Amino acid sequence: MNFTPDTKVLIQGITDVIGSTHAALMKAYGTNVVAGISPGCGGQTVQEIPVFDMVEQALRQVGPVDVTVIFVKPYAVLDAALEAIAAGIRQIIIITEGMPPLDMVKLVRKAEATDTLVLGPNTPGIIVPGKVLLGIHKSDFYTPGSVGLISRSGTLTYEIALQLTQAKLGQSIAIGIGSDAILGSSFAQWLQILDEDDHTEAIVLVGEIGGSSEEEAAHYIAAAIDKPVVAYVAGHHAPKGKRLGHAGDIMAARLSTGKTFNIVGADPDTAQSKIQAFKAAKIPVASSPAEIPNLVKKVLKQKKK
Amino acid sequence: MDLLEYQAKELFREMGIPVLPSQRIDHPKDLKGLKIPYPVVLKSQVRAGGRGRAGGIKFVANTIDAVAAAQNIFHLPINTEYPEVLLAEAKYDTDREFYLAVVLDRAARRPLLLGSRQGGTSTELAMEQMQQVVVDEGFSPFYARRLTLKMGCTGPLIEAVSDIVEKMYLLFVEKDLDLVEINPLGISPVGEVMALDGKVTVNDEALGRHPSLLQLLPKTQPDEGLLAGSGSEVMAVPSELNFVELDGNIGLLCNGAGLTMATLDLVYAAGGKPANFVNIGGECRWDLTPELLCDRIKLGLALVSQKKNVKVVLVNLLGGLCSCTQAVKAIADYQKQSQRETATGNPQTQVKVIVRLYGSEIDQAREILQAVEVTVVENLDEAIALSVSLATNG
Numbered sequence: 001m002n003f004t005p006d007t008k009v010l011i012q013g014i015t016d017v018i019g020s021t022h023a024a025l026m027k028a029y030g031t032n033v034v035a036g037i038s039p040g041c042g043g044q045t046v047q048e049i050p051v052f053d054m055v056e057q058a059l060r061q062v063g064p065v066d067v068t069v070i071f072v073k074p075y076a077v078l079d080a081a082l083e084a085i086a087a088g089i090r091q092i093i094i095i096t097e098g099m100p101p102l103d104m105v106k107l108v109r110k111a112e113a114t115d116t117l118v119l120g121p122n123t124p125g126i127i128v129p130g131k132v133l134l135g136i137h138k139s140d141f142y143t144p145g146s147v148g149l150i151s152r153s154g155t156l157t158y159e160i161a162l163q164l165t166q167a168k169l170g171q172s173i174a175i176g177i178g179s180d181a182i183l184g185s186s187f188a189q190w191l192q193i194l195d196e197d198d199h200t201e202a203i204v205l206v207g208e209i210g211g212s213s214e215e216e217a218a219h220y221i222a223a224a225i226d227k228p229v230v231a232y233v234a235g236h237h238a239p240k241g242k243r244l245g246h247a248g249d250i251m252a253a254r255l256s257t258g259k260t261f262n263i264v265g266a267d268p269d270t271a272q273s274k275i276q277a278f279k280a281a282k283i284p285v286a287s288s289p290a291e292i293p294n295l296v297k298k299v300l301k302q303k304k305k
Numbered sequence: 306m307d308l309l310e311y312q313a314k315e316l317f318r319e320m321g322i323p324v325l326p327s328q329r330i331d332h333p334k335d336l337k338g339l340k341i342p343y344p345v346v347l348k349s350q351v352r353a354g355g356r357g358r359a360g361g362i363k364f365v366a367n368t369i370d371a372v373a374a375a376q377n378i379f380h381l382p383i384n385t386e387y388p389e390v391l392l393a394e395a396k397y398d399t400d401r402e403f404y405l406a407v408v409l410d411r412a413a414r415r416p417l418l419l420g421s422r423q424g425g426t427s428t429e430l431a432m433e434q435m436q437q438v439v440v441d442e443g444f445s446p447f448y449a450r451r452l453t454l455k456m457g458c459t460g461p462l463i464e465a466v467s468d469i470v471e472k473m474y475l476l477f478v479e480k481d482l483d484l485v486e487i488n489p490l491g492i493s494p495v496g497e498v499m500a501l502d503g504k505v506t507v508n509d510e511a512l513g514r515h516p517s518l519l520q521l522l523p524k525t526q527p528d529e530g531l532l533a534g535s536g537s538e539v540m541a542v543p544s545e546l547n548f549v550e551l552d553g554n555i556g557l558l559c560n561g562a563g564l565t566m567a568t569l570d571l572v573y574a575a576g577g578k579p580a581n582f583v584n585i586g587g588e589c590r591w592d593l594t595p596e597l598l599c600d601r602i603k604l605g606l607a608l609v610s611q612k613k614n615v616k617v618v619l620v621n622l623l624g625g626l627c628s629c630t631q632a633v634k635a636i637a638d639y640q641k642q643s644q645r646e647t648a649t650g651n652p653q654t655q656v657k658v659i660v661r662l663y664g665s666e667i668d669q670a671r672e673i674l675q676a677v678e679v680t681v682v683e684n685l686d687e688a689i690a691l692s693v694s695l696a697t698n699g
Contacts, residue, residue: 237566287574
């Protein structure tokens, strides 16, 4: 994984509502968007980007691309992603929220079989500040630097990027892993990628209540990550059992035995469990977004010693 | 969203999972035309668990008993829920009761088969003996056989139980479900299997492509529905808005679940008490337009400021889809309208609005909002501190 201004990017769903808005923003940021896909709109252009009916047609015209960013409607995402994989694309970012979980199960199986990296769904995507925007991050809050940011949230990630920027801590990359219940890639996968990234000196991991991905990340950091990590978990005071907006923070199937199997509801208690996991792994945990820059400065100083 | 037992069993029947002869009872007098021979069991059709213990399941031997029992069950709330229908079902002679389920394992990102030889109401035993099989690749019946062997089934029971598991799995995938559960699966003395109770949870996000399931659900979902307004008018809350009432005096409006949670945490940490919060939604919805977002800002403001005890509303919006100016205009529009309404009533009740904004257009935004007496704060912690202090000290 190495995203630069030369990275060739495809946008699937480029004539859809958010696709066209963000195609313009991505291009304005310097992203090398070479083609867009929108069945029935082949031959048109959006922001001077040529539009094709199918991925394979686009690739015949513009050559292989490195990554596709998908904005199509939820029930069309699986098909769009399978079409991209069939055309040989091995990095996929799914912005769309609300893809049915069983579609995602199918996509995960296909991605594993073809060694395809899938980010999302329901993600702001990736930004390498000053270089490339692959998604919908609020780019003016970011500035180039050496802090890697990995998050389950969208807008909360922009908040934390802004606080880092204001504290003169630029970012090497920011990744939203997504907020839906079933995700294409995990915190662990992206931690590994950032651990190997030459531009990243410290990592900020932004978690929230629900699921168990933060606990898994904490174990993984303790076992395999050399770079310093700072964590933050949102949702201590979230009201129990209420839907807050992420499919990932509330789930779903409660068995008649009273258990939720491997599935934790919108439960503020999970914030405490996640923080304990980070502390057990000796990872400093910020109590607020504003505290993150101080903790990052501290771990960077310790690292230099 | 959970289906009722009789709806789940209808799906089972279509899939070929054995269920007992049964009849839907909408009114006690329906029992007079009962086509199932006595004795029968009458079951309250509610979504809450623990029906048996609450008295919602009764065995009856004749019509007179049945009508009396039905009247009783129709008037029996189970966890505050009254049944709209009952299910009359034939009685079944069981030797043993198993537990079976299909769910999604979020960590493995695969469907998971669950089974226990201790089903029925002994839920702790069921969990203790629960066996699991992950359906790693495309389904094939051996996954179901693997589960039944782990459960300790032998002989003809292996095929009988795994056949049920296979059909549950096919239903799970075909209808995009979150859960298919049979508890208990009755095993007769001669080894016949029967789904005695069933639970099906549909996936909300996939419902749009299953109109037949959508029809089965109640028109308003318990968490949403209608909300009483400040006056006599009633305000509808669209399901995309995550609006939650609490009991403090600060209203919160944010976009995105993570930002909403973080803002909520910060208000509590600063000693404030939220009256409610609304998450107008993240920016990943494929059909979201700046206009829609602005409409949600206005609706969200109306929602969080309508309760009498709300003194301050804090707006924290970050994102790239709509410009600062567009968002600010939506807030100003709402504020002007609410000022006009307040001017005719008591001006003292005007809610103070704090907007946390950051970006290149902030000076212009400040100007627009100053004109309608809305304070703009750039720093999040300062915005929180100001909101809490205004809510505390008036």
